[in-house]
Amino acid sequence: MNPQINPLTLDSATEALRKIWPDARPKCGLILGSGWGEAVEGFQGEELPYSKITGMGKPGVMGHAGKLLRTTIGEMEIFIFQGRQHWYEGEGWTPVILPVYLLHAFGADTILLTNAAGGIRDDLAPGSLMAIADHINMLGSNPLIGSHNPKLGTRFPDQSEVYSRALRKKLLDAGADAEGVYIATSGPTFETPAEINQYRSMGADAVGMSTVPEAIVANALGIRVAALSCVCNWAAGIGNTKLTHEDVNEVAAATMPRMKSTIITFLEELARHDHS
Ligand code: HPA
DSSP states (O other): OOOSOOHHHHHHHHHHHHHHOTTOOOSEEEEEOTTOGGGGTTOOSEEEEGGGSTTSOOTTTSOSOOEEEEEEETTEEEEEEEOOOOGGGSSOSHHHHHHHHHHHHTTOOEEEEEEEEEEOSTTOOTTOEEEEEEEEEESSSOTTOSSOOGGGOOSSOOOTTSBOHHHHHHHHHHTOOEEEEEEEEOOSSOOOHHHHHHHHHHTOSEEESSSHHHHHHHHHTTOEEEEEEEEEEEOTTTSSSOOOHHHHHHHHHHHHHHHHHHHHHHHHHHHHHHOO
16 A cells, blocks of 8 residues: 555545535634544534545544534534544555645635643643644654645645644633643554653653644645644553553543533634634
């Protein structure tokens, strides 16, 4: 399998979605990661299973709802991707970054990425919400590796402010507890305590297995990026407990009321002030 982004799949997915929703004009996109699914419970709109969009990845590998919801907040149309593919799923970069490409193709200029993460910094205890201020890419790869596709931006995208300062402030105003640096590892293993010690000394505040690829591509496309981590556990070696996906989901469920109010407040604020 060639992991590189397949431009033909990007085009055919865009075409498939345009046929289904020819009048869609989202301003904003939301990608819901692990544990975040219920944050949009009660949102009304049209839902589309990912299986209807060529290239979104095999259902079942997902481990998330695998649906796209088209909805509005105030006057603002928004696409909500309920579930993402990860690099560790081994399907290559196309399904990982396709939601971002589709948002751009449909004219969106803002994206909110969410994830579950392990806390490294002292104040980022389980249950904290961290607005991502910057990232460290330890995935061992980059979604833009491969022959240059001008539809994905320039060959060498600047990354001096991947996460919009203005949107970070909106996240803090909306309920995030702190800002911090997110480090992305490939997974699917959790980290070792020695790795976490190294990541801390590199400047990482929280660790996870997602988000960075989508942020890289969104930034390259000129989309404003906001990202919010739900810290669901102390990173390996800090809490003296073994890490499981189930425990991560449990903490996310317990934190859900704050996760939900933070993203809704953020989106409402965006709809009020940024709608054009
Ligand atoms: N490490 C990596 N990914 C994660 C973690 C973690 O500790 N918690 C939730 N996702």
